[in-house]
Amino acid sequence: MxxxxxxxxxxxxxxxxxxxxxxxxxxxxxxxxxxxxxxxxxxxxxxxxxxxxxxxxxxxxGDLYDWNKLNKEYQNLQREHLILRARIQQLETLEYENDRLRNITSSAERISYEVMFGQVVEIGVDLYENAALVNRGTVDGVYVGQTVLDSNGVVGQVRRVGALESLIMLVTDTSLGVPVKVARTGLHTILYGSGREGLVTAPFLESTVDVVEGDVFVTSGLASSYIAGYPVARVVEIKRDPNLAFLDIRAKPIADLGSLQEILLVWPGANEDISLAPLGSGK
Structure with a gap:
């Protein structure tokens, strides 16, 4: 060994x-x-x-590593692309919202009365197809019969008031009558909603009166139901029947009722003869 x-x-x-x-x-x-x-x-x-x-x-x-690396980078780029596309959509929506708010703000600036912005919560409330629920109530000083506008014209009138929400009847509702006059001639009449058609009618104008397509009806202020001077509807169709004493007039509301989102609640000035509930803060 x-x-x-x-x-x-x-x-x-x-x-x-x-x-x-x-x-x-x-x-x-x-x-x-x-x-x-x-x-x-x-x-x-x-x-x-x-x-x-x-x-x-x-x-x-090495090739497998490079392929996996490229695949991960591609997936990351795809995700970033989708995120950027979503952000672009948000920016487009925000731009549209800003334009609409700018319009309604400029409308409020042109009004000499006291106003308050409101947000539409729901369209077609309960059994009312031509009604809207807004997020303003008695705590804000809203009262029954109050005039409601958007950036274009008259939306309707407050029909029911709760503490935090109110029901607005649109001018297209058949139960609502709006005292108006023709802006061009000063001719007085009353507009009524036609319901589902999205139009209003003027059933009490005689066949001889001066009314043409394109004429604008504005609130007259009669009966103290609406503040005077706001556009309500534009005439789109006139039917004349020699056998009938009255014209068949149909007008389209000037307010954008189809895409209603923000509204203006209007309080008349001190010189207006309308009894008001105490106004809340924030208007």
Whole structure:
């Protein structure tokens, strides 16, 4: 056993000695370097064959990594694109909202009476198809019979008031009559809603009166039901029947009732003969 260990130790010492000698010869002589270069050229094909599996798998792994990386980047770009598109849609919506609010604000600035903005909560409340629920009530000073506008014209009139919400009957409701006059001639009449058609009618104008398509009806202020001077509807159709004493006149409301979102509640001035509930703050 000891002999084997001594033999192995002797071999190790011989190999170390040979290695040291070769290193010295390689440092001092060029002949061994030339031999080493020759051996490296001869062994090159064997080295390439031995290392090719590792190179192949490394190449495949690199391609898979690059593909996964590109795929993740593509998915991230897709998400960012969708987010940006959504933000653009929001900006477009905000721009539309700003335009509408700017219109209704400019309308409020033109009004010499006290006004309050209101938000439409619901259209078609209970059994009323031509009615709207707004987020203003008695705490805000809203009262029954109050005139309601949008940025274009008369929307309707407050019919029912709660503490925080109010019901507005639109001018297209059949139960609502609006005292008006023709802006061009001053001719007085009353407009009534036609219900589902989205129009109003003037059933009490004789066939001899001066009314043409395009004429605008404005509130007359009679009966103290509406503040005078606000546009209500524009004549779109006139039917004349020689056998009838009255005209069949249909007019389209000037207020944008189809997309009603914000409204203006109007309080008349001190010189108006309408009894008011105490006004709340915030108008």
């Amino acid at each position: 000891k002999r084997k260990r001594l033999a192995r130790l002797a071999k190790l010492l011989v190999l170390i000695s040979v290695s040291i000698c070769l290193m010295i010869v390689d440092e001092k002589s060029t002949s061994l370097r030339q031999f080493r270069s020759f051996v490296s050229v001869v062994a090159l094909p064997f080295h390439m064959a031995a290392s090719s599996p590792a190179i192949f798998f490394r190449w495949i792994g």
